Amino acid sequence: MMFSLHPKIVIAGTAMDIINNIKDMQSYSEAIRKDGLKIGFVPTMGSLHGGHMALVEYIKKFCDCAVVSIFVNPTQFSPGEDFDNYPRNLDEDTDKLLRSGVNVLFAPQSADMYGNDYKTYVEVKGIQDHLCGKYRPGHFMGVATIVLKLINITKPHYAVFGEKDYQQLQIVKKMVEDLNIDVEILGHPIVREEGGLAVSSRNRYLNSEKKLQATSISKALFQVKHKFERGISSSAELCIIARDILKESGVNEIDYISIVDNKLLEEKEIASSGDIVAMAARVGGARLIDNIKL
Amino acid sequence: MMFSLHPKIVIAGTAMDIINNIKDMQSYSEAIRKDGLKIGFVPTMGSLHGGHMALVEYIKKFCDCAVVSIFVNPTQFSPGEDFDNYPRNLDEDTDKLLRSGVNVLFAPQSADMYGNDYKTYVEVKGIQDHLCGKYRPGHFMGVATIVLKLINITKPHYAVFGEKDYQQLQIVKKMVEDLNIDVEILGHPIVREEGGLAVSSRNRYLNSEKKLQATSISKALFQVKHKFERGISSSAELCIIARDILKESGVNEIDYISIVDNKLLEEKEIASSGDIVAMAARVGGARLIDNIKL
Numbered sequence: 001m002m003f004s005l006h007p008k009i010v011i012a013g014t015a016m017d018i019i020n021n022i023k024d025m026q027s028y029s030e031a032i033r034k035d036g037l038k039i040g041f042v043p044t045m046g047s048l049h050g051g052h053m054a055l056v057e058y059i060k061k062f063c064d065c066a067v068v069s070i071f072v073n074p075t076q077f078s079p080g081e082d083f084d085n086y087p088r089n090l091d092e093d094t095d096k097l098l099r100s101g102v103n104v105l106f107a108p109q110s111a112d113m114y115g116n117d118y119k120t121y122v123e124v125k126g127i128q129d130h131l132c133g134k135y136r137p138g139h140f141m142g143v144a145t146i147v148l149k150l151i152n153i154t155k156p157h158y159a160v161f162g163e164k165d166y167q168q169l170q171i172v173k174k175m176v177e178d179l180n181i182d183v184e185i186l187g188h189p190i191v192r193e194e195g196g197l198a199v200s201s202r203n204r205y206l207n208s209e210k211k212l213q214a215t216s217i218s219k220a221l222f223q224v225k226h227k228f229e230r231g232i233s234s235s236a237e238l239c240i241i242a243r244d245i246l247k248e249s250g251v252n253e254i255d256y257i258s259i260v261d262n263k264l265l266e267e268k269e270i271a272s273s274g275d276i277v278a279m280a281a282r283v284g285g286a287r288l289i290d291n292i293k294l
Numbered sequence: 295m296m297f298s299l300h301p302k303i304v305i306a307g308t309a310m311d312i313i314n315n316i317k318d319m320q321s322y323s324e325a326i327r328k329d330g331l332k333i334g335f336v337p338t339m340g341s342l343h344g345g346h347m348a349l350v351e352y353i354k355k356f357c358d359c360a361v362v363s364i365f366v367n368p369t370q371f372s373p374g375e376d377f378d379n380y381p382r383n384l385d386e387d388t389d390k391l392l393r394s395g396v397n398v399l400f401a402p403q404s405a406d407m408y409g410n411d412y413k414t415y416v417e418v419k420g421i422q423d424h425l426c427g428k429y430r431p432g433h434f435m436g437v438a439t440i441v442l443k444l445i446n447i448t449k450p451h452y453a454v455f456g457e458k459d460y461q462q463l464q465i466v467k468k469m470v471e472d473l474n475i476d477v478e479i480l481g482h483p484i485v486r487e488e489g490g491l492a493v494s495s496r497n498r499y500l501n502s503e504k505k506l507q508a509t510s511i512s513k514a515l516f517q518v519k520h521k522f523e524r525g526i527s528s529s530a531e532l533c534i535i536a537r538d539i540l541k542e543s544g545v546n547e548i549d550y551i552s553i554v555d556n557k558l559l560e561e562k563e564i565a566s567s568g569d570i571v572a573m574a575a576r577v578g579g580a581r582l583i584d585n586i587k588l
Contacts, residue, residue, distance in 0.1 A: 033328070119419045121417055122414065124414050149473055177410070
């Protein structure tokens with residue numbers, strides 16, 4: 001399945017199509033589907049790290065054609081957030097994707113994605129209001145909308161999302177179920193650096209001192225899980241344990257530490273097995289999130 | 295393309311599949327698409343009349359497989375509207391569709407369409423707030439959401455909507471454009487009864503006296519167009535002409551008479567060629583809408 005109209009990069013026998021145009025991407029995917037082949041999709045905002053590359057390796061197991069998108073989506077940044085400063089490294093990203101055996105890089109322009117008096121938004125009511133939803137107004141409306149657009153453009157059989165963005169994953173799963181979108185959404189476990197810090201594009205904002213501070217986030221989560229397994233089930237008590245670990249490390253700007261059910265993300269007073277402990281904190285100018293399943 | 299798992303009705307050599315299950319419909323459409331055949335789709339709420347049947351005849355020109363859905367969508371009725379009393383005639387409808395050469399009738403259950411803690415809604419901001427949007431809170435959110443769901447289920451290449459519901463047509467077109475849905479939306483001219491009344495399922499609410507009254511709606515629209523062509527372009531002036539015709543016929547419950555642009559449906563003070571004159575009025579318990587292009 002090769003289209004001559006797109007730039008193609010070839011290294012050591014591997015080839016990757018780079019598609020920028022929406023209609024071209026749709027025609028490409030339609031042709032793949034007509035051939036009876038399976039499409040796997042990894043949506044990203046670029047600045048690819050080990051977490052993204054784990055998603056790429058994972059999706060390749062499910063599909064004949066792996067499509068990765070790179071698009072820094074303006075509608076999921078709230079006013080005052082880091083849209084302008086969000087790291088962008090398209091050349092480096094392209095090289096990584098090619099070397100990892102990705103078949104198509106879809107990299108659209110913002111003017112094409114939100115052109116011509118854009119008006120349409122998707123909301124997953126309720127789930128979008130919890131956790132990060134309280135601190136990032138409009139964020140999950142932006143996420144749901146862009147994911148739906150990208151699915152409509154790349155037409156995948158499978159799409160994979162990292163569990164670090166647990167709320168995003170649940171919102172996408174619910175949207176897909178509710179809107180009868182014929183795609184299977186896969187979650188992939190959080191990839192962690194040595195020391196436990198969840199891999200994130202925003203870790204680039206951290207110097208080594210701040211990075212050390214930031215490891216207290218995962219430490220706090222592991223400790224909460226440990227205490228839960230030892231018999232503490234009061235959410236209030238567990239959250240205090242986590243908060244103390246963060247504060248000891250000098251992490252004082254905590255947006256939230258919450259224990260919620262794993263589907264609708266509603267707060268639990270008493271934690272049960274399968275619940276999610278989620279937190280968001282600001283370290284050295286970076287807003288970091290992480291979570292763990294009890 | 296025949297699936298043995300669905301009931302099938304055959305009359306005089308014509309066959310129609312009746313599919314109630316969402317996943318079955320998706321598999322059916324996916325198989326049709328893989329065969330390289332074109333799917334055309336007509337979404338309806340049943341109680342089929344000449345307007346619907348004109349849409350069916352029209353879509354057949356564009357496709358190899360004509361799919362019609364019948365689903366009285368609860369989310370597009372505002373509180374206090376006629377959801378419970380909305381006419382339902384599935385047997386009669388089935389017969390009409392079969393005789394017209396439709397390939398598939400998709401008739402899902404409400405519990406399947408909005409089951410399992412339904413949360414997801416689509417909005418086309420701005421356009422949804424004008425005209426009927428002011429009088430039917432949530433109506434167009436319900437319309438956009440169900441149309442998106444039905445498109446995701448029936449996977450058509452073409453879908454057709456009547457121009458009587460002009461605002462609905464524009465909302466669907468904008469949603470499809472914005473969300474990059476790979477389907478072509480077609481509009482079909484309003485079908486009118488003798489006397490000019492736009493054909494509508496809600497005309498069944500009218501006795502003969504009220505039906506006569508209701509013809510003043512289209513008369514008013516034709517008269518506005520006539521006056522515009524004779525040089526009157528003030529919207530205020532044109533709307534007074536229309537209002538006077540309605541009142542003379544005893545139609546006093548007028549929701550709105552408006553002149554708007556034909557895309558975003560924003561009010562025009564001075565009417566231009568291509569603008570839409572739209573109105574909604576209540577006659578004998580039925581809320582009737584109609585429009586004309588200048």
